[in-house]
Amino acid sequence: MKEQTPTIHNAAKYGEIAKTVLMPGDPLRAKYIAEKFLENPRLVSDIRNIYCYTGTYQGKEVSVMASGMGAGSMSIYSYELFHFYDVDAIIRVGSAGGMHPSLKLRDVVVALASSTDNGYARHFNLPGDIAPCADYGLVSGAVDYAKAHGMSVRVGPVVSGEGFYYSDEWMKKWTDMGVLAVEMESAALYMNAMEAGKRAVALCTISDLMFNGAACTPQERQESFDDMILMALSLA
Numbered sequence: 001m002k003e004q005t006p007t008i009h010n011a012a013k014y015g016e017i018a019k020t021v022l023m024p025g026d027p028l029r030a031k032y033i034a035e036k037f038l039e040n041p042r043l044v045s046d047i048r049n050i051y052c053y054t055g056t057y058q059g060k061e062v063s064v065m066a067s068g069m070g071a072g073s074m075s076i077y078s079y080e081l082f083h084f085y086d087v088d089a090i091i092r093v094g095s096a097g098g099m100h101p102s103l104k105l106r107d108v109v110v111a112l113a114s115s116t117d118n119g120y121a122r123h124f125n126l127p128g129d130i131a132p133c134a135d136y137g138l139v140s141g142a143v144d145y146a147k148a149h150g151m152s153v154r155v156g157p158v159v160s161g162e163g164f165y166y167s168d169e170w171m172k173k174w175t176d177m178g179v180l181a182v183e184m185e186s187a188a189l190y191m192n193a194m195e196a197g198k199r200a201v202a203l204c205t206i207s208d209l210m211f212n213g214a215a216c217t218p219q220e221r222q223e224s225f226d227d228m229i230l231m232a233l234s235l236a
């Protein structure tokens with residue numbers, strides 16, 4: 001609904017945001033992606049320092065906008081993008097904590113489904129529990145890209161935590177259910193995409209290993225995710 005734009009959270013005018021949006025949590029990762037990968041990036045919103053840039057990649061218009069951290073923040077920005085800016089697809093480009101022992105730092109996980117301990121699903125007042133899942137076309141496109149580029153990619157379930165600091169027991173229970181990784185936004189993103197009839201996928205680079213304490217530095221989190229970013233851009 002064009003009339004709803006700009007919003008109190010997004011200064012972009014209708015038409016200034018592309019149909020596909022890459023969405024990292026971190027605003028500085030959004031800036032990095034725009035400046036490194038987009039041609040002619042234009043800053044179209046910086047309300048609350050949640051940067052949104054629009055430019056082109058290989059001739060196609062693409063936007064990159066931060067979601068901030070957590071379901072509440074993701075829910076606001078993705079809702080406005082889908083419903084007010086008529087965005088078709090949001091591709092989260094996030095970091096995640098690796099839970100499955102076979103994962104290594106910087107592996108890319110494609111979040112097929114996203115469980116959560118947050119209450120966002122209650123918002124939809126459904127007569128049961130929703131299974132937040134990714135768009136199949138975006139998942140298969142990511143897998144095709146990985147195969148073509150010799151990247152090792154893992155496709156499977158993640159958990160979107162409401163918080164960040166959890167007990168070993170919490171981690172073990174999700175890991176025992178086959179969950180690969182923990183992050184904070186994919187469940188809310190998937191629910192909003194399902195409700196809006198739009199497309200979403202969360203690509204996550206493993207930035208920490210929950211089982212041995214290995215971790216990327218903040219600088220590495222901001223800048224060393226290029227393989228995942230190129231994968232996401234290939235889906236635009």
Ligand SMILES: O=P(O)(O)O[C@H]1O[C@H](CO)[C@@H](O)[C@H]1O
Nearest residue numbers: 024025026069094095183184
């Ligand atoms: O690196 P981003 O995309 O922000 O993702 C992860 O990092 C943040 C926590 O440090 C949460 O937003 C979590 O989902």
Ligand SMILES: O=c1cc[nH]c(=O)[nH]1
Nearest residue numbers: 095096097182183184
């Ligand atoms: O939510 C997150 C993201 C990265 N690493 C974690 O441990 N948790």
